[in-house]
Amino acid sequence: MDTLASRGTAHQQGGRQVKRYGSVLLRLLLGGVFVVAGALKVLDPSAFATDVARYGLVPNALVNLVALALPWIEVLAGALLLAGCWRQPAALVIAVLNVIFLVAISVALARGLEVCGCFGAAVARKASAWTLVEDAVLLAAALWLCRTKGNTDETNRSVN
Amino acid sequence: MRGIFLRAFLIVAVATAVGFGVNAVSPRRIPWLRPPPLTVPASEQIPMEEARRLWESGDAIFLDARPVSAFGDGHVAGALSLPLEDFEGRFTAVRPRLAPEQPLVLYCDGEHCDDSLRLLQRLRSMGYTNARVLVNGWTLWRRAGLPTSKGDAR
Numbered sequence: 001m002d003t004l005a006s007r008g009t010a011h012q013q014g015g016r017q018v019k020r021y022g023s024v025l026l027r028l029l030l031g032g033v034f035v036v037a038g039a040l041k042v043l044d045p046s047a048f049a050t051d052v053a054r055y056g057l058v059p060n061a062l063v064n065l066v067a068l069a070l071p072w073i074e075v076l077a078g079a080l081l082l083a084g085c086w087r088q089p090a091a092l093v094i095a096v097l098n099v100i101f102l103v104a105i106s107v108a109l110a111r112g113l114e115v116c117g118c119f120g121a122a123v124a125r126k127a128s129a130w131t132l133v134e135d136a137v138l139l140a141a142a143l144w145l146c147r148t149k150g151n152t153d154e155t156n157r158s159v160n
Numbered sequence: 161m162r163g164i165f166l167r168a169f170l171i172v173a174v175a176t177a178v179g180f181g182v183n184a185v186s187p188r189r190i191p192w193l194r195p196p197p198l199t200v201p202a203s204e205q206i207p208m209e210e211a212r213r214l215w216e217s218g219d220a221i222f223l224d225a226r227p228v229s230a231f232g233d234g235h236v237a238g239a240l241s242l243p244l245e246d247f248e249g250r251f252t253a254v255r256p257r258l259a260p261e262q263p264l265v266l267y268c269d270g271e272h273c274d275d276s277l278r279l280l281q282r283l284r285s286m287g288y289t290n291a292r293v294l295v296n297g298w299t300l301w302r303r304a305g306l307p308t309s310k311g312d313a314r
Contacts, residue, residue, distance in 0.1 A: 045183065053274075
């Protein structure tokens with residue numbers, strides 16, 4: 001019985017380890033992607049504003065304001081994820097951004113527009129069905145980080 | 161849960177403030193409200209020669225994206241007025257003349273006029289896939305001495 005119990009405990013600990021490392025890895029990957037994507041847009045606000053306008057989803061008067069705010073939201077939320085600070089709120093922000101991107105890219109594809117702007121003007125890239133898959137994966141990752149009880153990795157560190 | 165939403169909102173608010181603050185002092189600042197002129201991707205453009213051939217063949221319909229007053233002052237002969245500023249109002253009159261596969265040539269005036277591109281986006285979203293933009297169309301058409309007409313939109 002003791003052996004079974006210890007096996008069960010070991011299994012639970014193994015599961016926790018996987019969750020812990022998975023959580024850290026996901027947090028770093030997602031944070032890194034968003035910091036890079038936001039920073040590339042920050043470098044050339046004019047080009048990103050053109051991309052936003054090309055989608056045709058934002059009223060003209062708001063195009064530049066969106067183009068100024070959105071990259072910094074990506075950078076800040078991504079940086080918080082990288083730092084492991086305010087993980088759930090940062091993941092929530094990134095999840096909402098991904099939903100917006102999914103809608104915008106779907107509309108662009110339906111209209112036959114050659115636009116992405118996903119990584120600013122520095123990365124010449126057109127939106128495709130593959131971009132939608134990427135966004136869906138990022139959304140799933142953000143939702144997972146958002147759902148898991150705050151600071152799983154940090155909590156486990158103290159437990160272990 | 162409420163705390164998560166509150167913090168998420170704070171992230172958005174702080175980042176927005178930083179973005180606006182940086183733009184206020186950046187050498188690469190952009191205007192707050194005036195949107196950038198759109199450049200038409202090469203694949204969405206129709207060269208002048210091809211547009212002329214299409215006009216001569218009568219296969220294409222030319223759509224003028226400029227305001228009605230500009231259309232009245234002069235337009236490509238046979239073109240229909242479909243100004244972006246009154247799209248809904250004018251499209252009812254134009255729609256019966258268009259088939260989804262109909263070749264459409266959209267134009268406005270000036271290298272940086274983006275009305276025709278915005279019109280292209282609207283028409284594409286409505287299923288008119290065979291539309292392209294003649295950049296700086298009105299000026300080029302006049303310079304080439306091609307047929308024009310005057311008068312209000314029908």
